[in-house]
Amino acid sequence: MLIMKMPVLSWQGLFSERLPSMRLIAGLLLLALAVPALAQDSGGMSLPLLTASNRGGTSYSVPIQTLLFFTALSFLPAVLLMMTGFTRIVIVLSLLRQALGTQSAPPNQVIIGLSLFLTFFVMGPTFDRVYAEAYQPYTRNALTFEQAVDRAEVPVREFMSKQTRQSDLALFVRLSKLDAATTAENAPMRVLIPAFVTSELKTAFQFGFLIFIPFLVIDMVVASVLMSLGMMMLSPVLVALPFKLMLFVLADGWNLLIGSLAASFAT
Structure with missing residues (x-):
């Protein structure tokens, strides 16, 4: 069972002014507890890299969101310390x-x-x-x-x-x-x-x-x-x-x- 609902980041929202890079890093911090839960819930099944968003357009699937999260971890020391x-x-x-x-x-x-x-x-x-x-x-x-x-x-x-x-x-x-x-x-x-x-x-x-x-x-x-x-x-x-x-x-x-x-x- 999922602990919390995983928010979907769309291609347009990722690169728009509404969600700039600094807010993306801050947002990924809030996903720290959601990513392990979703990874466990997937049951090892092969998931597509891109999925269709309910709002239209293309969104990141769980593996890509997980990859973005762990990529953002390299920036966390600078973000938290600075x-x-x-x-x-x-x-x-x-x-x-x-x-x-x-x-x-x-x-x-x-x-x-x-x-x-x-x-x-x-x-x-x-x-x-x-x-x-x-x-x-x-x-x-x-x-x-x-x-x-x-x-x-x-x-x-x-x-x-x-x-x-x-x-x-x-x-x-x-x-x-x-x-x-x-x-x-x-x-x-x-x-x-x-x-x-x-x-x-x-x-x-x-x-x-x-x-x-x-x-x-x-x-x-x-x-x-x-x-x-x-x-x-x-x-x-x-x-x-x-x-x-x-x-x-x-x-x-x-x-x-x-x-x-x-x-x-x-x-």
């Missing part, structure tokens, strides 16, 4: 490791894992709205596929709009040759997403600048003391490392940094 706060968080944590002078502590796995869970924490309200306003009504057949995609886009757009600087948005609006009065609320996703990522990079490097200042002062003091003592062969980085760690721990640096990162996302 449209959330992951970019800012992972860059700040990486810059912190460089400022401390530790080569592999914390390791990359810890930084990526912490960044992912912080992203889930920050994006929790947005994901809850997408689930409540788009996914649940769609599974109850209260919304069509395209209506569910439209509703899922609204919370994500609102989140990105609050984090995007007007100067960055104006840059991509000008490059896209759109109306100068275009705002984040009505800008196309192909304009809003790069503007959002650019703003996130700028914010992350601002965090990095503030993080580097106290550790740079420690490096300069240690290097000056070693130079005055004539210890030319002793690495200042090696001597400054325990002082950096002591300063970071005494100041409760992890609490301050993670709290500042979480609070920096406008909600």
